[in-house]
Amino acid sequence: MMKRVLIAALALVSFAASAQTTTNALVSKKADALEQKLIAWRRDFHEHPELGNREVRTSGIIAKHLQTLGIEVQTGVAKTGVVGILKGGKPGPVVALRADMDGLPVTERVNLPFASKVKTTYNDQEVGVMHACGHDSHMAILMAVAEVLSSMKKDLHGTVKFIFQPAEEGAPAGEKGGAEEMVKQGVLDNPKVDVIFGLHINSQTEVGKIVYRPGGTMAGVSDLQITVKGRSAHGAYPWSSVDPVVVSAQIITGLQTIVSRNVNVTENPAVVTIGAIKGGTRFNIIPENVVMQGTVRYFTEADQKLISENVKRIAIKTAEAYGAIAEVQIPYSNQYPLTFNDVTLTEKMLPTLQATAGKANVLLRPPVTGAEDFSFFQQKVPGLFFFLGGMPKGGNAITAPSHHTPDFYLDESGFTLGVKALCNLTLDYMASGKNK
Incomplete structure (x- = not known):
């Protein structure tokens, strides 16, 4: 009797795995068919970039696309955000x-041929505007994901919430924005989100590769003045x-x-950088x-406290030693928590990333001292944030801009891998709940 039960259980697992392989193959076919539209x-988006909390044209295009797919759309979330x-x-x-x-x-x-020619005034200076961090590709990838998953709507075991977020690079002075503001406005509720996935x-990193890290993957950050x-x-x-x-x-x-x-x-990396200094109007004054x-x-709360206290102590005491006064504001205008990949969720979804990109193309990476406000979502629900290769094959990671x-x-040939990864993470997570 026990033997028959075991055989039946193994057969069920084998059937589920086979069904999921078929589904992932379908995703791959659909994603490949969308490549030119995605590009x-x-x-x-690259030719018409907009700064944080100013993504009016951008959000309009996204909202219209989601609506054509029959997806319920909310606009104006955290100023210019779109939720589908x-x-x-x-x-599910x-x-x-x-x-x-x-x-x-x-x-x-x-x-x-599609380089940005957009100009604007930023911090009282005339500057260009550019998608110099790849957010244009993130939007296009998620728009393609929405198209793939909406075509599979009747077979989806659950709900997908597409979050197009403004002001990841920080809101303009005097404004609120970004992931923190979206969370405050309830983007993770109604319906309540169980998990969140994101990519950068x-x-x-060479195209065709995915890199990830469980636990602390990107630094917490505070600005200072x-x-x-x-x-x-x-x-x-x-x-x-x-x-x-x-x-x-x-x-x-x-x-x-x-x-x-x-x-x-030896335990955690840390950085202290002064990036701007302003003083004086004339050479002889x-x-x-x-x-x-x-x-x-920083990567721990203890290091955050240690660094902040020492910034204040060194600035104030050094100024006093020279007869001056130093006033320190840390954080000054923004602070992002550590981007922390839920360890259990990462372990659970790693096989999906490996099946999508090939095991040899999914690489563990060291901590990154860059920061991401995706961390605000991860404070509320388990999340997995990973990196997608955008460097031409054979490129040099040291000299690549x-x-x-x-x-x-960015090499655009790697974008469809991002579509496949996000689709498969969604479908496999839903299937894991269904098969419990």
């Missing part, structure tokens, strides 16, 4: 899929001043000791004030 979407709800023909979990929409204040240098294209207040004087008479430029230089040097002398880098802005990255730069470039 056309991406090129249109696809209810499957059978009961709610799976959320997310893509970000905003471009960056970067002037494009890549010689492409990577210009320094330090204002150094001194005493102005003629540049010819520095003894009459308390020079905030010299003080700022000493503070910047001192801040570098936080990572090298305070953080245990010592200014009264200097303002510095920067970023810190990195994200957020004018020369950022």
